[in-house]
Amino acid sequence: MTKKSFTLLLSSLLTLSMLSACGGNNNKEAAKDPGASAGTNTAAATDAAAEPEKPTEIKIMLPLNTTDTPPDTIKNEVEKLTNTKLTYQFFPADTYEEKLNSSFATGSLPQVTYLKNQTTFLQMKEAIKDGQFWEIGPLLSEFPNLNKLKPEILNNTKVDGKLYTLYIGRPLARQGIIYRKDWADKLGLKAPANTDELFAMAKAFTEQDPDGNGKKDTIGVVDRNELVYGAFKTVSSWFGTPNNWAEKDGQLAPEFTFPQYIDTMDFFKKLREGGYMNQDFAATSKTDAVNMFTSGKAGLYIGGSMQDIDSLNKDLIKNVPDAVLDTHSMVAGPDGKFAQWMIPGYNNVVLFPKSAVKDEAELKKILKFFDAMMTPEVANLMYWGIEGTHYTVVDGKAKATDNKELIEREVKGFKDSVIGEYETNGMYQSLNVLPGRIHAEELVLENVKYGVADPTAALDSATYTSKGVELQQIIADATYKYMYGQIDKAGFEKEVENWKSRGGAKIIEEYNAAYKK
Amino acid sequence: MQEVTAPPRTAPKPKPEKYKSSSELKKRLWRNKLLYVMLIPGVLYFIVFKYLPMYGLIISFQDYKPYQGITGSEWVGMKHFSRLFTEPDFLNILSNTLILFGMNILIYFPIPIILALMLNELRGNFFKRFFQTLVYLPHFMSWVIVVSISFVMVTMDGGIINELLAYFGFAKVNFLLSPGWFRPMYILQVIWREAGWGTIIYLASIAAIDPGLYEASRMDGAGRLRQVWHITLPAIRGVIITLFILKIGSVLDLGFEHVYLLLNSMNREVAEIIDTYVYTAGLRQGQFSYSTAIGFFKSVVGLIMVMTVNKISKKIGEEGVY
Numbered sequence: 001m002t003k004k005s006f007t008l009l010l011s012s013l014l015t016l017s018m019l020s021a022c023g024g025n026n027n028k029e030a031a032k033d034p035g036a037s038a039g040t041n042t043a044a045a046t047d048a049a050a051e052p053e054k055p056t057e058i059k060i061m062l063p064l065n066t067t068d069t070p071p072d073t074i075k076n077e078v079e080k081l082t083n084t085k086l087t088y089q090f091f092p093a094d095t096y097e098e099k100l101n102s103s104f105a106t107g108s109l110p111q112v113t114y115l116k117n118q119t120t121f122l123q124m125k126e127a128i129k130d131g132q133f134w135e136i137g138p139l140l141s142e143f144p145n146l147n148k149l150k151p152e153i154l155n156n157t158k159v160d161g162k163l164y165t166l167y168i169g170r171p172l173a174r175q176g177i178i179y180r181k182d183w184a185d186k187l188g189l190k191a192p193a194n195t196d197e198l199f200a201m202a203k204a205f206t207e208q209d210p211d212g213n214g215k216k217d218t219i220g221v222v223d224r225n226e227l228v229y230g231a232f233k234t235v236s237s238w239f240g241t242p243n244n245w246a247e248k249d250g251q252l253a254p255e256f257t258f259p260q261y262i263d264t265m266d267f268f269k270k271l272r273e274g275g276y277m278n279q280d281f282a283a284t285s286k287t288d289a290v291n292m293f294t295s296g297k298a299g300l301y302i303g304g305s306m307q308d309i310d311s312l313n314k315d316l317i318k319n320v321p322d323a324v325l326d327t328h329s330m331v332a333g334p335d336g337k338f339a340q341w342m343i344p345g346y347n348n349v350v351l352f353p354k355s356a357v358k359d360e361a362e363l364k365k366i367l368k369f370f371d372a373m374m375t376p377e378v379a380n381l382m383y384w385g386i387e388g389t390h391y392t393v394v395d396g397k398a399k400a401t402d403n404k405e406l407i408e409r410e411v412k413g414f415k416d417s418v419i420g421e422y423e424t425n426g427m428y429q430s431l432n433v434l435p436g437r438i439h440a441e442e443l444v445l446e447n448v449k450y451g452v453a454d455p456t457a458a459l460d461s462a463t464y465t466s467k468g469v470e471l472q473q474i475i476a477d478a479t480y481k482y483m484y485g486q487i488d489k490a491g492f493e494k495e496v497e498n499w500k501s502r503g504g505a506k507i508i509e510e511y512n513a514a515y516k517k
Numbered sequence: 518m519q520e521v522t523a524p525p526r527t528a529p530k531p532k533p534e535k536y537k538s539s540s541e542l543k544k545r546l547w548r549n550k551l552l553y554v555m556l557i558p559g560v561l562y563f564i565v566f567k568y569l570p571m572y573g574l575i576i577s578f579q580d581y582k583p584y585q586g587i588t589g590s591e592w593v594g595m596k597h598f599s600r601l602f603t604e605p606d607f608l609n610i611l612s613n614t615l616i617l618f619g620m621n622i623l624i625y626f627p628i629p630i631i632l633a634l635m636l637n638e639l640r641g642n643f644f645k646r647f648f649q650t651l652v653y654l655p656h657f658m659s660w661v662i663v664v665s666i667s668f669v670m671v672t673m674d675g676g677i678i679n680e681l682l683a684y685f686g687f688a689k690v691n692f693l694l695s696p697g698w699f700r701p702m703y704i705l706q707v708i709w710r711e712a713g714w715g716t717i718i719y720l721a722s723i724a725a726i727d728p729g730l731y732e733a734s735r736m737d738g739a740g741r742l743r744q745v746w747h748i749t750l751p752a753i754r755g756v757i758i759t760l761f762i763l764k765i766g767s768v769l770d771l772g773f774e775h776v777y778l779l780l781n782s783m784n785r786e787v788a789e790i791i792d793t794y795v796y797t798a799g800l801r802q803g804q805f806s807y808s809t810a811i812g813f814f815k816s817v818v819g820l821i822m823v824m825t826v827n828k829i830s831k832k833i834g835e836e837g838v839y
Binding site: 502 | 802
C-alpha cells in the first residue's frame with residue numbers, strides 16, 4: 001500500500017511529471033524530421049562544393065489554429081529560399097499557453113518560440129527581465145529587412161526599454177459590427193450612427209420579424225463569454241471608455257473606474273432584459289455564438305474582427321441563401337464623438353530563449369532567416385502559399401483559391417507566423433470580392449483616425465505580470481453580475497475595491513511610476 | 518486434509534532455511550527468473566513516472582525560475598503554502614471542492630451498485646448485453662461533448678428543456694448561469710457519463726458468486742429482493758469497500774476538465790474548485806512553485822484520507838486495500 005499512497009501522492013502532484021511527458025512530443029517531431037527532409041540534405045551536399053555555407057538548422061515552436069499539422073509543402077519551399085533546415089513544432093492554439101509554460105519550466109523551449117498573444121507576452125515579461133531570452137534590439141540594424149519593422153509597434157513590445165522580440169503585425173483597429181443588411185433594408189433601418197440607433201436596431205431585429213416567417217424567433221445581438229474580444233469592449237469604446245487605462249485626475253486609472261464603463265454595462269443590461277441579445281451570453285462559447293449568427297437566428301455580430309465577415313458569410317449563405325451581410329464601425333457615443341479601441345499593432349511575438357540559442361553567432365543566423373522571411377518572396381510564400389496552387393495575382397493583389405480547405409490545410413499554419421505586415425514585408429494585399437469585406441477594409445483604415453491606444457502597452461507592472469489575470473477575473477465576474485442584475489452600482493464598486501485591496505492598488509501605483517518615467 | 522499435513526511440514530523448516538538461506542534464495546530466484554523479468558517494466562514505470570518526479574516537489578519550497586533550475590532557485594520555505602491558506606477565496610474554494618466531493622460520494626457512489634444489481638436481474642443474455650453496452654457508451658464521450666450536449670439542451674435561447682417549460686406555462690430557468698443549478702447539473706452529468714462504466718467491477722464480482730447459494734435460498738422460499746439483500750450484497754461488500762476507499766483518496770481531485778467547462782462568471786462562487794484555481798493561478802500565469810504547493814497539499818490530504826478510512830474499515834472487520 002505504501003506504493004499506492006505514493007502513487008496517489010504523485011499522480012495528482014506535479015505539473016512536472018506532466019511536463020516531462022509532454023516534452024517527449026518534441027523529440028518525436030524532431031526525430032521524424034531528418035528523414036522527411038533528407039532530400040534537401042542531399043541537395044545541399046551536392047551544392048556544398050560550390051557553396052560552403054551549410055543550411056542553418058532552426059527549431060520553431062508555434063501555435064496552430066487549425067486541426068491538423070500542415071504538410072511540408074510550404075516548409076520545403078521556404079527551406080530552399082532561405083538555406084535553412086526548419087523543424088516546425090505545431091501545438092494547438094487552445095492549449096498553447098500550457099504547452100508554453102510547461103516547456104519553459106522544463107527548459108525545453110526551442111530556438112524560436114512564438115507566444116500565443118499579447119496576454120502570454122505579458123506573462124513572459126518577468127522571465128524576459130530575468131535575462132532568459134536574447135535581446136535583439138542592438139542587432140536589428142544589421143538586417144536590412146528586419147530594420148523596416150515599424151518603430152512605434154516595436155516600441156510597444158519593449159520590456160524595460162529593450163527589444164527582445166519580433167512581432168506579427170495586425171491592423172490597429174479591426175473591431176466593429178457585422179450585421180444582416182437584408183434585415184435592415186427590409187425594416188427600413190440604416191447602419192447605426194450612434195449607440196441609441198444600435199440599441200434600436202437590436203430591438204427591431206428581435207421584435208419586427210425581420211426574417212418574415214411570422215414567428216418571433218430572432219434576436220438582435222449575439223455575444224459570447226468574452227469581455228475583450230466579444231461585444232463588450234468594442235461597444236464600451238464607443239461609449240468613450242478608455243482602452244484599459246487612462247488618465248484621471250493626473251493619475252493613470254483602470255477603465256472600470258470610469259463612468260462610461262458603467263454606462264456600457266447598463267447598455268448590455270437593457271439589451272439582455274429586453275431579450276434583444278442571447279440570454280446565456282456569459283456562458284456562450286465563440287463557436288456557439290458564431291453558429292447562432294450563421295444559422296440566421298441573430299442579426300448583429302459585434303466584436304472580433306470585421307474581417308471575419310468572409311467566413312461568417314460563407315456559412316450563413318449555406319443556411320440562408322439570400323442573406324446579405326455588411327460591416328459597420330462608426331458608432332458615436334452619447335456625447336456624439338467617435339472612438340475605437342486599438343490593439344498595440346501586433347497579435348503575437350517571437351522570442352529566442354537563451355537555453356536553446358547558444359551564442360550571438362547562432363542568434364544572428366536565426367535572425368538572418370527572419371530577415372529573409374521579410375522579403376516579399378518568402379512572405380508571400382508563407383502567407384499566401386504557392387502561386388498558381390494556393391493563390392493567383394490579380395491587379396497586383398493576391399486572390400486566394402476557392403479551395404478553402406486546401407489553404408486551411410497547407411498554408412494556414414504558416415500564415416500566422418509571418419513577421420511584420422504587408423507595408424513592411426512587401427507581401428501582396430488580399431483581393432476582396434465580398435462588398436462587406438471591401439467595406440471592412442475601408443473601415444479598418446478609418447478606425448485608426450479615431451483610435452484610442454492603451455497607455456500601458458509599453459509599461460511594466462510586476463504585480464500585473466504575476467497576478468493580473470487572476471485579479472482581472474474579479475472585475476470580469478463583477479461586470480457580468482452587473483449586466484445580469486445580480487449586483488448594483490454599489491456592489492460593483494465594492495468589487496473594484498476588492499480588486500484594489502488584493503493587488504490592484506499596487507498595479508495602479510506601479511503603472512503610474514512607470515508612466516512618469 | 519491439507520491442514521493435517523501442513524503443520525509437520527512447516528515445523529522443521531525454519532532451521533534449514535536459516536542455515537543455508539542464501540543458496541536457497543538464489544535457487545528460488547533462479548527458478549522464478551521469468552517472473553522477476555516480467556516485474557522489471559512495472560518497477561521501472563513506478564520509478565520513472567511516480568518516484569522520480571517527487572524530486573520536483575522541492576520547487577514548492579522555492580521561488581522556482583526555470584532558467585536557474587532546482588539547484589539555482591531561491592529557497593523560500595513555506596511561503597507558497599501560507600499564500601494558499603491566506604488567500605481570501607481559499608475557504609470558499611476548499612468548501613466547493615468538498616461539497617462536490619460529498620455529492621460524488623453520497624449521490625453518485627451508490628448508483629453503479631444499484632445499476633449493477635438491476636442489470637444482474639435482467640434475464641436473457643441479449644437484453645443484458647444490450648443494456649450494458651448502452652450504459653457504458655457515455656463514458657467514451659469527452660467532457661467537452663457531454664457539457665456541449667447539455668448546453669444545447671438547457672440554453673435559454675431555444676434549448677429544448679426551456680422550450681418545454683415555456684410550453685407548459687412555467688418560467689424559463691437559466692440553468693447555465695444560476696449558481697443554484699451548478700451542482701445538480703454537475704452531478705447529473707457525472708451520473709450520466711460514469712454510472713454505466715462504474716458497474717463493470719460490480720458485475721464481475723456478482724458473476725463470481727456461487728449459483729448454489731441462490732438455488733439454496735430459492736428452496737427456502739426467498740424472493741428476488743431477499744436474494745439481493747442476503748446473498749448478492751454481502752458477496753460484493755468487499756469490492757464496495759475497496760472502491761470506496763480508493764474514491765476517498767481522490768477527495769480533492771475531482772477532475773479539472775468537467776468543472777472548468779461548466780464554470781463561468783456567474784456561478785464562480787460555487788463552481789471554483791482547487792483544480793480550476795490551480796489552472797488559472799498556476800499554469801496560465803506560470804506560477805510553478807505555487808501550483809506545485811497546491812498539488813502537494815492535495816496529495817497529502819488524499820493520503821491522510823485513505824489511511825484513515827482504511828484504518829476504520831479494518832477496525833470494523835473488513836479487509837481494506839492494504
